[in-house]
Amino acid sequence: DVKVTQSSRYLVKRTGEKVFLECVQDMDHENMFWYRQDPGLGLRLIYFSYDVKMKEKGDIPEGYSVSREKKERFSLILESASTNQTSMYLCASSRTGFSPLHFGNGTRLTVT
């Protein structure tokens, strides 16, 4: 079974802090994704990566950056956290472009 592990389940940070959300997958998947989930808005794609050191902007990349130094790890970085980034963050991976996504359990981030 594919496992996607997000390092933190809950996180509380202060405005202006630099925040790192980590995600690791164990199935040698090429593709990795970061979504944020907000009530009434569904899932919105922040960034994705099709290969190591490769990244592409999703629909809402502003205020975020990512890093993929190794195939199994995809990090989401909030350079200077703001209260409007309080949300549930979901990491996912997939084998190929049209393969189903496998999701982690999410990180609920609160920025105060």
Add this chain to the structure above:
Amino acid sequence: AQSVTQLDSQVPVFEEAPVELRCNYSSSVSVYLFWYVQYPNQGLQLLLKYLSGSTLVKGINGFEAEFNKSQTSFHLRKPSVHISDTAEYFCAVSGGATNKLIFGTGTLLAVQP
């Protein structure tokens, strides 16, 4: 550009009753369609997918969906729901050059005893 519409934000239903969760999409290219389920405090997991072939797709936990190209719909159905089906259900579409998966806003299925 592709988009997905889930018109019902919440669907209450009694246990053992049938249910249909609606999903409509728009796309100018051939699409792949998915339904995902999210149980409380968990990530999403795949319920079923349509890639090609038969328009009636069967998934896990007794769910099925029908791809209707003329109506651009991919509604999810179950003939008899259980309390354990209470969850949020997301329809998603991908296709075209980018292969990005676009999600709908979700439908909360609330099964009552």
